[in-house]
Amino acid sequence: MDIVWWSIIALGGIGAAFGFLLAIASKKFAVKKDEKVEAVRELLPGANCGGCGFPGCDGFAEALVRGDAKIANCAVLGVPAAGEIAEILGVSAGDIRPRAARIMCLGKEGCVNKFEYNGAKDCRAAMAVAGGFKNCRYACLGLGTCANACKFDAIRMDEQGIAEIDLTKCTGCGACVEACPQNTIAVLDLDIDYYTACRNPEKGKAVTSVCSVGCISCGLCAKKCPFGAITMVDNLPVIDYGKCRECGVCMEVCPRHTIVRTKPVKRAIIDDDTCTKCGVCKEICPFGAIDEVDGKYVVYDQCRGCGSCVDKCPSGAITLEKDK
Numbered sequence: 090m091d092i093v094w095w096s097i098i099a100l101g102g103i104g105a106a107f108g109f110l111l112a113i114a115s116k117k118f119a120v121k122k123d124e125k126v127e128a129v130r131e132l133l134p135g136a137n138c139g140g141c142g143f144p145g146c147d148g149f150a151e152a153l154v155r156g157d158a159k160i161a162n163c164a165v166l167g168v169p170a171a172g173e174i175a176e177i178l179g180v181s182a183g184d185i186r187p188r189a190a191r192i193m194c195l196g197k198e199g200c201v202n203k204f205e206y207n208g209a210k211d212c213r214a215a216m217a218v219a220g221g222f223k224n225c226r227y228a229c230l231g232l233g234t235c236a237n238a239c240k241f242d243a244i245r246m247d248e249q250g251i252a253e254i255d256l257t258k259c260t261g262c263g264a265c266v267e268a269c270p271q272n273t274i275a276v277l278d279l280d281i282d283y284y285t286a287c288r289n290p291e292k293g294k295a296v297t298s299v300c301s302v303g304c305i306s307c308g309l310c311a312k313k314c315p316f317g318a319i320t321m322v323d324n325l326p327v328i329d330y331g332k333c334r335e336c337g338v339c340m341e342v343c344p345r346h347t348i349v350r351t352k353p354v355k356r357a358i359i360d361d362d363t364c365t366k367c368g369v370c371k372e373i374c375p376f377g378a379i380d381e382v383d384g385k386y387v388v389y390d391q392c393r394g395c396g397s398c399v400d401k402c403p404s405g406a407i408t409l410e411k412d413k
Contacts, residue, residue: 125177126154132174134165138240140262153178164188164261164276187279188261190243190254194229194273195286195347197249199302216270224299227289229273238268282335283328287347290323304347310339315375316395334395336376355394355409359386363406370398370407 130150137145141162143152152158153174160171161183168185175182194200206222208214212234215221221230231250243258244265252265256279266274273288287304289296296303306324318332319339326339326348335355340348357379359370370386371379378392399407 126150128177129153129174132170132177133163134170134260136165136240136260136262138165138260138262138264140164140260140264159183161185164263188276189256189259189279190261190263190265190274190276191284191286192229192252192254192273193275193284193286193288194227194251194271195302195349196223196225196228196300197247197251197302200225200228200300212268213270221271225289225296225303227271227273227287227303228300230271234268234270235265235274238264240264278330281328281330282352283333283337283340283348283350285326285328285347286349287325290325292324302345302347304343305345307344309342309344310348313338313342334397336393336395338393354412355396356392356412357388357394357396357398358408358410359388360406360408361385363404365404365406367403369401369403373397373401 130146133146133150135146139145141149141158141164143149143158149158149163153160160166160174160178160180163171166174166185168182171182171185200223202222203224204219204222206215206218208218210232212221212230212232215230215232220226221228223230229251231246231252233244233246233252235252236244236246239259240262241258241260243255243260245253245255247253252274261276261279263276266276271288277284285304287302289300289303290306292306296305304325306321308321308326310326311319311321315336315338316332316334318329318334319326320329321327328339335352337350337354340346340350357370359379364386366381366384366386368381368386371381374392375395375397376391376393378389379386379398380389381387394409394412396409399409
């Protein structure tokens with residue numbers, strides 16, 4: 090029994106000695122943490138999505154303090170937190186604009202399969218087999234690689250095999266964009282009203298032979314846009330959101346319905362009590378939707394909510410509201 094007790098005492102003594110030495114070493118060789126980095130890190134969302142281009146939120150916090158990154162690089166960061174970080178760093182928060190991913194493909198039943206694929210449920214694996222099983226080589230394959238890459242549970246695959254994005258959950262981090270081998274996902278500003286949901290740069294018959302809803306590069310949207318907001322780039326319409334007035338003409342003239350709307354239509358409302366009957370709205374309206382009736386200016390159904398009248402009204406009598 091004495092041997093047992095002496096063994097316990099010896100082991101306990103050795104453990105205590107090592108613990109004491111480790112405590113001293115931890116203090117002596119401790120790496121001092123930058124309080125500013127710690128403060129910034131506390132305000133970051135902790136998603137570690139990598140959308141900022143740095144290894145997680147820790148790496149991004151360190152880069153911000155070093156001055157090697159901009160606050161706006163974090164797509165997940167909210168405006169209040171961005172302001173607090175800017176105050177800590179003594180810099181401007183920059184333009185923090187909410188962004189979200191969009192699926193640039195409307196294939197669904199419009200793009201049929203060229204063969205039956207029974208391989209791994211991964212878009213990258215499917216691409217290794219004859220360049221994918223869709224007739225259109227730019228189509229969403231629908232095997233959920235983007236959904237698996239999303240850390241926010243913002244993507245699901247619908248019944249027809251096309252990815253759907255929940256904009257209430259999407260942070261615009263771009264992880265899905267990196268994961269998609271077909272380049273059918275783009276991160277766009279959340280407040281846009283229209284976008285072109287196609288990435289096929291072919292023309293006419295080359296598109297119609299593989300998809301019934303793909304852009305055929307007819308250019309009608311660019312020709313008919315009353316504000317010159319659309320140009321054709323690589324046979325696809327590109328919308329200049331600085332010029333776009335959200336009138337919806339592009340969507341209506343598109344024979345393939347490839348340009349899609351993301352928000353409800355708006356309509357001009359004139360406050361009779363504030364209106365001075367100057368007639369500027371009638372003159373400025375590009376759609377002839379405003380006229381004077383019995384001494385009052387009336388907005389007709391052809392109003393597209395472009396807001397031209399709102400900008401030019403000298404009395405501020407016109408507002409835009411969602412069309413009922």
